[in-house]
Amino acid sequence: MKILQQLRDEGRAQDMQGLIEQIPFAQFLGIQVEQKGNEITTILPFKDTLVGNVSLPAIHGGAIGAFLEFTSIIQLLFDTSCEKLPKTVDISIDYLRSGKPVATYGRAIVTRQGRRVANVRAEIWQEEKSRPISASHGHFLLAPL
Secondary structure, eight states, X not given: OHHHHHHHHTTOTTOHHHHHTTOHHHHHHTOEEEEETTEEEEEEOOOGGGEEETTTTEEXXXXXXXXXXXXXXXXXXXXXXXXXXXXXXXXXXXXXXXOOSSOEEEEEEEEEEOSSEEEEEEEEESSOTTSEEEEEEEEEEOOBO
C-alpha cells in the first residue's frame, strides 16, 4: 500500500490514524486510532448504521468482527515494518456480550511473530475494560520490507 511508504518517507510511520483514513471500510465504520507512547487503542464511535438488532439495539456482529480485525492489523502495522497491509489468514471471534449503542474500544497484542506470519489476540470493550464484549485470535500474513 503506497500510504505506508508515504508515511515512512514523511517520518510519520507511526501515524496510524492517517493510514486508517485511507481504507474505505474503516472510514465507513468510523474507526479512530488513539496512540499514547507505545500503546494503541482503537475506537469505534457508535452510529445508527452499526445497529444489527434494532429491538435491543445492539451493534451488528459483522461490525464487531471487522473492528476486531482492524484492531489486530493496526497493532501489527505499529509493531512491525510491513510494506503492505497484513492479510488475514484466519480469525476466530468470541462474542461474549451484546454490543450496546455506545462507543467501543479495542486493544491487541501480537502474541507471536515470525518472518511471514504473526498471531494476534484482540479484545474490545465498552464501559469497562475488564468486561470485554468480544475477543479474537487471528493469524496474519506479513509482507516484510
